[in-house]
Amino acid sequence: MFVTSFQKKNLYGVILSLILGFSTLLYPFFISASGEGILDDDFETYNLGDLAGQGDWSGDGDTFWKVADTRPHKGVKSAYIDSYSDLTKGVWKIGEEKSTGIQSAWVNFSEVKGGGNPIFSPVFELLGWDHVSDVWRWLNSYGIKFNSSTSKWEFGYYDLNNQWVVLDPDVSQDEWHSIEAEFDEPNWQYRLRLDTLEGGDWSDWIPFHFDYYKDYIDSVGAFRMESRGQEVWVDTIDGEVVPVCELGHCSICTYQEQCESVGCFWWFEEEWYGKLYPWEGCSEPPSGGGWEEECGAFNKCQYCLTQELCEAQWNCEWVNKYDLGEKCYNKMPAYPPEQEEWQTCEFDDCEELGLPEKWICFLGNQMKGIFCPSQETLVSLQDTLNSFKYKFPFNYLSSTTYFFNSIKNDLNDEKEIDFKIWGKPATMNFDFLDMVVKVGGVEETLGNLIKDFSTLLIVIPFSVYMVAFIKRFWR
Amino acid sequence: MYIADIVLKFIIFILQKIILPIFPNEVADFSIVQWNTFLQGTLRHNFAWALSGMNAFFNIQLIFILILVIFTAEICYWGVRAGIFIINLIRGSGA
Numbered sequence: 001m002f003v004t005s006f007q008k009k010n011l012y013g014v015i016l017s018l019i020l021g022f023s024t025l026l027y028p029f030f031i032s033a034s035g036e037g038i039l040d041d042d043f044e045t046y047n048l049g050d051l052a053g054q055g056d057w058s059g060d061g062d063t064f065w066k067v068a069d070t071r072p073h074k075g076v077k078s079a080y081i082d083s084y085s086d087l088t089k090g091v092w093k094i095g096e097e098k099s100t101g102i103q104s105a106w107v108n109f110s111e112v113k114g115g116g117n118p119i120f121s122p123v124f125e126l127l128g129w130d131h132v133s134d135v136w137r138w139l140n141s142y143g144i145k146f147n148s149s150t151s152k153w154e155f156g157y158y159d160l161n162n163q164w165v166v167l168d169p170d171v172s173q174d175e176w177h178s179i180e181a182e183f184d185e186p187n188w189q190y191r192l193r194l195d196t197l198e199g200g201d202w203s204d205w206i207p208f209h210f211d212y213y214k215d216y217i218d219s220v221g222a223f224r225m226e227s228r229g230q231e232v233w234v235d236t237i238d239g240e241v242v243p244v245c246e247l248g249h250c251s252i253c254t255y256q257e258q259c260e261s262v263g264c265f266w267w268f269e270e271e272w273y274g275k276l277y278p279w280e281g282c283s284e285p286p287s288g289g290g291w292e293e294e295c296g297a298f299n300k301c302q303y304c305l306t307q308e309l310c311e312a313q314w315n316c317e318w319v320n321k322y323d324l325g326e327k328c329y330n331k332m333p334a335y336p337p338e339q340e341e342w343q344t345c346e347f348d349d350c351e352e353l354g355l356p357e358k359w360i361c362f363l364g365n366q367m368k369g370i371f372c373p374s375q376e377t378l379v380s381l382q383d384t385l386n387s388f389k390y391k392f393p394f395n396y397l398s399s400t401t402y403f404f405n406s407i408k409n410d411l412n413d414e415k416e417i418d419f420k421i422w423g424k425p426a427t428m429n430f431d432f433l434d435m436v437v438k439v440g441g442v443e444e445t446l447g448n449l450i451k452d453f454s455t456l457l458i459v460i461p462f463s464v465y466m467v468a469f470i471k472r473f474w475r
Numbered sequence: 476m477y478i479a480d481i482v483l484k485f486i487i488f489i490l491q492k493i494i495l496p497i498f499p500n501e502v503a504d505f506s507i508v509q510w511n512t513f514l515q516g517t518l519r520h521n522f523a524w525a526l527s528g529m530n531a532f533f534n535i536q537l538i539f540i541l542i543l544v545i546f547t548a549e550i551c552y553w554g555v556r557a558g559i560f561i562i563n564l565i566r567g568s569g570a
Contacts, residue, residue, distance in 0.1 A: 251520075347477075365477070366477060366478060368477070369477020369478050369479055369480065370477070370478045370479055371479060372477065372479060373477070373479035373480050373482075373483050374477070374480050377479070377480045377483045377484060377487075378483070380483075380484075380487055381483055381486070381487055384487050384490045384491055384495075385490070387491075387495055388495070388498070390500065391495065391498035391499070391500060392498055392499045392500065392501055392502060392507075393550055393554075394498075395500075395501070395507050396501075396502075396507060396510055397546070397547065397550070399507065399510055399511050399514060400514065400543070400546065401543060402514075403514040403515065403518075403519060404539040404542070404543065406515070406519055406523075407519060407522045407523045407526060407539075408535070408536060408539065410519065410520070410523035411523055411526055411527050411530050411535065428528060430528075430531045433531050447531060447532075450531075450532050451531075451532065451533065451534055454532055454533045454534065455533075455534045455537055458533070458534070458537065458538060458541065459537075462541050462545075465545065469548055469552070472552065
């Protein structure tokens with residue numbers, strides 16, 4: 001069958017609508033979430049050329065560190081060094097002093113260019129202010145180092161004996177890698193993580209150097225990066241405060257009591273993509289409307305907003321647990337009760353009857369049996385059908401469904417959002433959506449009108465898609 | 476053993492021995508654990524953070540439902556197409 005140009009245009013229209021829809025959906029991902037910490041820098045506002053002297057960066061003499069536009073991680077510029085020298089070349093910057101936090105940076109490096117032993121690509125250091133001697137002291141040393149015997153780049157750190165400890169023996173060159181250091185100055189320790197987005201795990205906690213300075217240093221306040229004998233790019237230096245378990249950061253609370261004591265809600269589900277991984281966690285309390293219908297689902301007590309609704313649910317209790325007012329809580333982590341037994345037919349007992357009656361009784365039972373399978377067979381059928389949940393693509397689909405549901409639960413309805421565009425902080429305020437306007441004599445908030453209109457704009461192309469989808473079956 | 480049991484046991488046998496083995500547990504080189512780690516990691520928080528702003532303007536729940544409908548419909552459609560293709564291939568009709 002030939003496809004007419006008219007049909008093609010229809011299809012292109014649908015594709016265009018979908019692309020536009022997805023573009024609109026994804027636009028906020030190009031805005032990076034803002035963080036606080038000792039240091040944030042993306043080098044975008046600097047002039048090309050020497051880095052030292054710009055943006056409070058200082059260098060050790062002739063540092064070789066430049067601002068370049070040859071290989072940015074984000075934006076157009078990054079810090080760059082092309083140090084063929086066998087001397088260590090470093091730059092450093094003083095930031096905001098913090099006792100705990102996460103300092104991250106993205107690094108990229110090329111093939112070995114020579115010079116120096118060992119070759120760093122690069123090594124970072126966190127520095128603390130010694131208020132007795134009034135000097136900055138380096139507390140640790142970690143990053144990327146070339147191993148000449150394996151000819152591979154390694155991620156690791158220098159321990160207290162100045163020995164290189166390898167955390168990842170093979171780091172690919174010519175690719176961007178994130179390196180994070182979470183520091184805990186009061187406990188005089190830090191830990192490292194490579195490639196967070198690719199699922200990198202935190203290392204064990206590592207002690208800071210120079211224990212005898214511990215009493216002289218109260219915080220971490222400066223960041224240094226150095227390289228030797230290698231071409232290196234560094235970009236998107238970002239500091240974050242380590243969040244604690246509190247409202248707004250509920251997801252990091254690790255157990256039920258801790259979670260609920262700060263006003264968050266603990267939830268657990270029997271299964272979310274199979275019984276392999278029982279799933280539980282801490283979430284923000286429900287806010288705004290639209291959640292009421294969730295009340296009644298197993299283990300979702302937090303959505304029951306009244307005592308009556310709460311107490312009518314399984315495993316829910318209406319109590320004032322932590323002086324936070326009366327709320328609906330899950331009693332204890334527990335799975336829903338087993339499903340009640342299937343209603344099956346009762347068969348006549350034929351054993352004690354005479355032969356002719358026994359046969360009639362047997363036939364009667366067989367007639368009933370056409371419509372009444374046994375409990376055991378029904379359970380077996382249910383288990384078999386449930387097995388499909390653990391098979392591709394159903395397990396991937398249910399996992400994706402769970403993903404969307406969890407996002408729905410994570411959404412917050414704050415009317416003000418802080419964000420950064422290319423390193424510039426800004427605030428988006430949605431108060432104007434509460435303005436009441438009159439349409440056709442009926443008062444309605446501007447937010448609702450915009451939502452209704454956007455819903456219409458979404459439903460129309462979706463209808464076109466569905467028509468095109470159904471028509472595919474008649475090709 | 477009654478007739479309904481026999482019929483159901485036959486269906487269970489077909490499902491367990493013929494239909495279920497057709498479906499793999501997971502995609503090679505892209506395990507369900509990897510998929511979950513990907514979804515439930517940074518992506519989930521980035522999505523939630525990003526969509527919090529959009530929630531004021533769009534019916535996010537509706538968008539999610541539509542995406543899932545499209546996702547499921549396309550998988551079913553191409554699954555059926557693949558099945559028909561394989562059947563035709565085995566039959567030798569030149570599909």
